[in-house]
Amino acid sequence: MTVQSEFQEREVRVEQPSRYFKFLVARDGAMLGLDDAQGLLLSDEADDRVIWDVDHDGLKHVASNRKISAELKNGNCSLEVAGNVEIFNIEHGPEKLPSEYLAHLKREGWVCLTCILNADIVKSLQRVAGSDAYEHLTMNNDSPKICQDVAVGRAISEPVSLWLIRQYMETRDLHLGHPPGFAVLRPYDGESPVQGWHSDIPYIPSVGGNLVADRKGPIKAVQRNVCVSDFNKENGATAYKLGSHSADNPPPEWNPARNGGPPNARPYSGPEADVVEAPAGSIVLYDARTWHRAGFNHSNRKRAAMLQSFQAADVIPKRDTRPVCKRWQATPAYEQLNLRQQREITELLMNQPDTPT
Ligand SMILES: O=C(O)CCC(=O)C(=O)O
Known part of the structure; x- marks a missing residue:
């Protein structure tokens, strides 16, 4: 009953959600981030530093609003971090x-x-x-x-x-x-x-x-x-x-x-x-x-x-x-x-x- x-x-x-932020993921899985001094870094921790927005004219770091110019091709992009050129996959991120x-x-x-x-x-x-x-x-x-x-x-x-x-x-x-x-x-x-x-x-x-x-x-x-x-x-x-x-x-x-x-x-x-x-x-x-x-x-x-x-x-x-x-x-x-x-x-x-x- x-x-x-x-x-x-x-x-x-x-x-x-209608849209998602992105991760930029290096070959070994580290994520591209931006530190407080606006320098690029690689991190295994998914805090605000590693969250990006991607549009037709490049990458925007969401927390700082800083734009980074990068050529985006086939779902990835290459950038120099700490003197090394890395290829990053652009991957689905959080809302x-x-x-x-x-x-x-x-x-x-x-x-x-x-x-x-x-x-x-x-x-x-x-x-x-x-x-x-x-x-x-x-x-x-x-x-x-x-x-x-x-x-x-x-x-x-x-x-x-x-x-x-x-x-x-x-x-x-x-x-x-x-x-x-x-x-x-x-x-x-x-x-x-x-x-x-x-x-x-x-x-x-x-x-x-x-x-x-x-x-x-x-x-x-x-x-x-x-x-x-x-x-x-x-x-x-x-x-x-x-x-x-x-x-x-x-x-x-x-x-x-x-x-x-x-x-x-x-x-x-x-x-x-x-x-x-x-x-x-x-x-x-x-x-x-x-x-x-x-x-x-x-x-x-x-x-x-x-x-x-x-x-x-x-x-x-x-x-x-x-x-x-x-x-x-x-x-x-x-x-x-x-x-x-x-x-x-x-x-x-x-x-x-x-x-x-
Ligand atoms: O199956 C579910 O919806 C939740 C079960 C659960 O979280 C639990 O058993 O602790």
């Missing part, structure tokens, strides 16, 4: 400056990087998930997703979201809590048990010996949900209680199945909850304390997401990601990445918690 106040979450909609996203993340505890992944990456992620145009395919669970397609690594190493997570957590030293997985949500049949409201590790009990972290202590993890399909309320976009990172745990009545109700009792889906509706290729970053759950998929199609947990150095990951790293390094999906991407992901998979001395 559906009660009247069910499926009434507030929709928070982000629209498809906004990284500092704007950071201000939102710090203020609200979440942010959406709308359509930050390009259309080719999105298509390949959909193929891995068996969703959207690849709905007829079944996801292959025999090997880690990162080994199956280079697009998975490209999504993990998306540089603006990595910069934002490190800024928000005030540390460079992060690891992934599990190998990136896909959450493929099938149409809801109205009666099967569904996921309840939760925060993420380490704010909930978990395997491996983590103590449940103090919600008022230093921030220990940020989640990154990649919208592989378009996300909307109808197809089960993730539901959040936005702002709950600074509150206590969800009230028991939001999770009746865990609080004396039948196992298939539906979690709260009234107007106090929010769903973030965003086009495929968007990345939602949120403080791991934020209450959230999968939505109810009322469509007749699968809805796919790629989920990752970025954890501080002292958090014990849910799974040891090092064996997956070794397997991935032997695949073409590793070879096809640039050096920056290979280094970032290797670090995120190989870093392990600090051991007490």
Whole structure:
């Protein structure tokens, strides 16, 4: 039975941008930037310094408004940096400056990087998930997703979201809590048990010996949900209680199945909850304390997401990601990445918690 106040979450909609800034990417993956003294530099960090606008008469550095003359040809350009001539690929970038996203993340505890992944990456992620145009395919669970397609690594190493997570957590030293997985949500049949409201590790009990972290202590993890399909309320976009990172745990009545109700009792889906509706290729970053759950998929199609947990150095990951790293390094999906991407992901998979001395 559906009660009247069910499926009434507030929709928070982000629209498809009409234009995007660009990255200028060197062969090894470093990004061209402009420093405070207006000198060209190469950086692996996607802060405001590496964001460009490109038009018919050249390049404009967005943060400083400075124009650089360069000949643009076939999607690339060559420029002299520190005495060396480098060829840069002009690549899809964010809709906004990284500092704007950071201000939102710090203020609200979440942010959406709308359509930050390009259309080719999105298509390949959909193929891995068996969703959207690849709905007829079944996801292959025999090997880690990162080994199956280079697009998975490209999504993990998306540089603006990595910069934002490190800024928000005030540390460079992060690891992934599990190998990136896909959450493929099938149409809801109205009666099967569904996921309840939760925060993420380490704010909930978990395997491996983590103590449940103090919600008022230093921030220990940020989640990154990649919208592989378009996300909307109808197809089960993730539901959040936005702002709950600074509150206590969800009230028991939001999770009746865990609080004396039948196992298939539906979690709260009234107007106090929010769903973030965003086009495929968007990345939602949120403080791991934020209450959230999968939505109810009322469509007749699968809805796919790629989920990752970025954890501080002292958090014990849910799974040891090092064996997956070794397997991935032997695949073409590793070879096809640039050096920056290979280094970032290797670090995120190989870093392990600090051991007490
Ligand atoms: O599938 C979803 O929409 C979100 C699931 C999620 O973020 C989680 O399980 O922590």
